[in-house]
Amino acid sequence: MTAERPDDLTAADRELLARAVAAAPSPPEPRWGEYRAELRARLEARRSIGTRLRRWWARPAPIALSFGLATALLLFTLHPVERRPDFASVDEAMLGASLDLLENYHVVERLDLLENFEVIRRLDDVPSRES
Amino acid sequence: MTDDGEATSDEALCRRIAARDDAAFDVLVARYQARAYRLAWSFLRNAEDARDVSQDAFIRVWEAAERFRGDARFSTWFYRILVNACLDHKRRGRWWALRVARDSDRESDESLVERQPAPGPDPGDHASKAQTMTRLWNAVHRLSAQQRAAVILYAQEHLSTAEIADVLKVAEPTVRVHLHRAVAALRKELAP
Numbered sequence: 001m002t003a004e005r006p007d008d009l010t011a012a013d014r015e016l017l018a019r020a021v022a023a024a025p026s027p028p029e030p031r032w033g034e035y036r037a038e039l040r041a042r043l044e045a046r047r048s049i050g051t052r053l054r055r056w057w058a059r060p061a062p063i064a065l066s067f068g069l070a071t072a073l074l075l076f077t078l079h080p081v082e083r084r085p086d087f088a089s090v091d092e093a094m095l096g097a098s099l100d101l102l103e104n105y106h107v108v109e110r111l112d113l114l115e116n117f118e119v120i121r122r123l124d125d126v127p128s129r130e131s
Numbered sequence: 132m133t134d135d136g137e138a139t140s141d142e143a144l145c146r147r148i149a150a151r152d153d154a155a156f157d158v159l160v161a162r163y164q165a166r167a168y169r170l171a172w173s174f175l176r177n178a179e180d181a182r183d184v185s186q187d188a189f190i191r192v193w194e195a196a197e198r199f200r201g202d203a204r205f206s207t208w209f210y211r212i213l214v215n216a217c218l219d220h221k222r223r224g225r226w227w228a229l230r231v232a233r234d235s236d237r238e239s240d241e242s243l244v245e246r247q248p249a250p251g252p253d254p255g256d257h258a259s260k261a262q263t264m265t266r267l268w269n270a271v272h273r274l275s276a277q278q279r280a281a282v283i284l285y286a287q288e289h290l291s292t293a294e295i296a297d298v299l300k301v302a303e304p305t306v307r308v309h310l311h312r313a314v315a316a317l318r319k320e321l322a323p
Binding site: 007008009013014016017018019020021023024025027028030032035036038039042043046 | 157160161164165168169172173178181182186189190193194263264265267268270271282283285286287291292307310311313314317318321
């Protein structure tokens, strides 16, 4: 492209670079007509996608939707909803899950002897009303 | 500068493309298609990829024509788009590209030897020349992407170091360093 090449390469360096590039095998030559037709098709596809997107965004519904989403996002960022975990309900759920293990729970409930360790230890020996 | 009777400069065509002139785009494509494909092929060493990437570069020209300020030559701007497209392509599919390159290395090793003329008076000399060419070309492919780009733009496209710096968006001394390192690597490759 440029006649003068002010660089500090020697003639031997330039010759080596020229040889290196000339060593490239010839690439398979495309059929240029097909190449341009393919390029034109790709360009058309790109343009139609662009046009469709522009048309879609120009409609009132997408504008309203985008505006709504942006507002919601802004509100959420400014006033994040506080969601503290409800520890009591978690506790209840865990307790409920383990209730099946106590066969004679109704006895405990009636006698209110939970503080009495001996009773608790021999809980299964306490005859229930049914048995 | 004229193609198909069009006495229009690249820069003027680019301005017309910015105004969505299809005919100007066709003229510019016809003018640059071979160079673009050849450069992409030298970089990627795969015909399909070179075809895709060079077409991508033209599509980017279409899309970005209005951003061409005209303070640089169109060719420099176009080379920048093309080299970036090649670098992007390599980055996107590094693993795949390496595999393809290895395959095409093998193919080109064979084709370089195969496409030599029938042995003449000194077959040994021909074989040795073909081997040297193959080694040189493979050595170019082993250079870093920036070095390879500098070598191809310098020796194949005949750009000056200042123009290469503009294309690669680096300082001119950096281009010189790339070229010197490339020369050193090629010499090392040729050393017995």
